[in-house]
Amino acid sequence: MNPTPVGVDIAKSVFQVHYVDPESGEIVNKRIKRARFLEYFANRQPCRIGMEACGGAHHWARQLIRMGHQVKLMPAKFAKAFNIRNKSDAADARALWLAVQQPSKAVAVKTEAQQAVLALHRMRQQLVKFRTMQINNLRGLLTEYGEVMGQGRAALDNAMPGVLERVAERLPAVLIDTLREQWDGLTKLDQQIDEIERRLRRWTQQDSAVKALTDIPGVGALTASAAVATMGDPNAFRSGREFAAWVGLVPKQTGSGGKVILLGISKRGDTYLRTLLIHGARSVLRHAKSPSAWLQDIRKRRPSNVVTVALANKIARTIWAILAHGQPYRSDHVSTKLA
Numbered sequence: 001m002n003p004t005p006v007g008v009d010i011a012k013s014v015f016q017v018h019y020v021d022p023e024s025g026e027i028v029n030k031r032i033k034r035a036r037f038l039e040y041f042a043n044r045q046p047c048r049i050g051m052e053a054c055g056g057a058h059h060w061a062r063q064l065i066r067m068g069h070q071v072k073l074m075p076a077k078f079a080k081a082f083n084i085r086n087k088s089d090a091a092d093a094r095a096l097w098l099a100v101q102q103p104s105k106a107v108a109v110k111t112e113a114q115q116a117v118l119a120l121h122r123m124r125q126q127l128v129k130f131r132t133m134q135i136n137n138l139r140g141l142l143t144e145y146g147e148v149m150g151q152g153r154a155a156l157d158n159a160m161p162g163v164l165e166r167v168a169e170r171l172p173a174v175l176i177d178t179l180r181e182q183w184d185g186l187t188k189l190d191q192q193i194d195e196i197e198r199r200l201r202r203w204t205q206q207d208s209a210v211k212a213l214t215d216i217p218g219v220g221a222l223t224a225s226a227a228v229a230t231m232g233d234p235n236a237f238r239s240g241r242e243f244a245a246w247v248g249l250v251p252k253q254t255g256s257g258g259k260v261i262l263l264g265i266s267k268r269g270d271t272y273l274r275t276l277l278i279h280g281a282r283s284v285l286r287h288a289k290s291p292s293a294w295l296q297d298i299r300k301r302r303p304s305n306v307v308t309v310a311l312a313n314k315i316a317r318t319i320w321a322i323l324a325h326g327q328p329y330r331s332d333h334v335s336t337k338l339a
Contacts, residue, residue, distance in 0.1 A: 003048040003070055007097030009089050010056055018093035019047070029090050038063055048072065050100025052079050052092075053107040061109045072100050073107040105246070108232030117203065117229040121222070124196045125272055131189045138182060145171065153186075200225050212322055215329040217288070218280030218315050223273075227319050230273045234324040240317030247274050249313040265309055274312075281311035 006019040015037050018029045032040050037060070041047065046068050051057050053073040061071040074096070082102075083095035110118070135156055139149050145167050149159040160183050168176045204210045204221040213224035237243040244250060248268040255261045267274070285308060288295070298307055322329055 003046045005097060005101050006047045006049045007093045007100060008049055008051050009092040009096060010051060010060060016089035016093040018097045029093060041067060041069060048100060050074060050096045052076050058110045058115060071109060073109060074099055078104055108236040110232045114229040117225050120196055120200055121226050124193055127189055127193050131186060134182060134186055209323055212328055213319055216315060216318050218284040223276040223280050226273050226276055230270050234320055237320060240320040243320040244313045244316040247316055249309060249316055277312040277315055278308060281308045281315060284311060
């Protein structure tokens with residue numbers, strides 16, 4: 001028998017379940033307390049459960065898979081298309097029940113180890129964001145007193161001692177002390193970011209898949225660990241081209257009447273991973289001593305930003321090929337089929 005499709009809208013305290021009973025044909029749409037959610041599915045026949053890939057979804061998916069159920073995690077935009085009524089928990093559960101029965105690309109269920117690595121990346125990303133906000137805030141506040149500093153961290157560090165000395169002659173000491181504390185706080189943020197990066201590098205040396213990816217030009221410990229953890233199961237993608245499209249490194253398409261127009265990149269998928277890939281590609285373009293013939297040719301025909309994205313696309317395909325086939329990186333490898 002085919003497993004019964006079930007739509008589950010997860011939340012913090014109350015979950016909504018929607019399905020059609022295969023024996024009686026009854027439409028079931030009920031609320032379940034979070035503490036009794038697993039108990040509800042513990043003694044049921046295997047079901048095909050559809051959930052939105054949101055906070056906590058991977059945890060519940062792992063628990064349900066251990067019970068023998070099939071779980072399909074779906075992007076929020078895909079599931080939203082099936083909600084044709086006002087938004088509510090019941091309507092969302094029904095939309096997920098409809099969506100799980102349609103062919104679509106599922107989000108791979110991540111292991112706890114993969115989510116642990118992603119947690120480190122998210123904390124690092126947040127600290128970098130705080131540091132940038134702090135730098136911009138200090139520059140903006142001091143601009144109000146006629147002290148204009150250059151952009152970037154180095155310019156701020158070089159100028160701050162002199163700036164604080166000048167403004168101390170005409171501003172209250174409480175403000176000067178606070179500005180100095182905020183400037184010193186940047187060093188603490190640097191230390192926290194460096195410590196997370198050191199831990200990621202140590203993990204890189206222990207994981208063979210991540211270590212293999214660091215041989216690719218433009219892929220360091222951060223990009224490699226983020227790619228492995230974000231991708232989940234490489235076999236969830238049919239090709240490197242599909243993985244690159246999933247990351248959002250391919251053009252959007254529009255058109256009608258047989259005419260197709262290519263736009264900028266779609267920017268779908270994980271923004272953080274896509275950013276790391278593009279930064280890695282930009283680094284290769286700046287520092288490559290002997291660029292490949294393909295790279296030299298595309299540089300002659302396309303603007304620099306287009307070249308950067310094209311190289312990031314190629315790096316993403318290479319990452320998938322190494323993880324899917326379990327082979328080391330070879331700079332002279334020539335693919336005999338579309339990857």
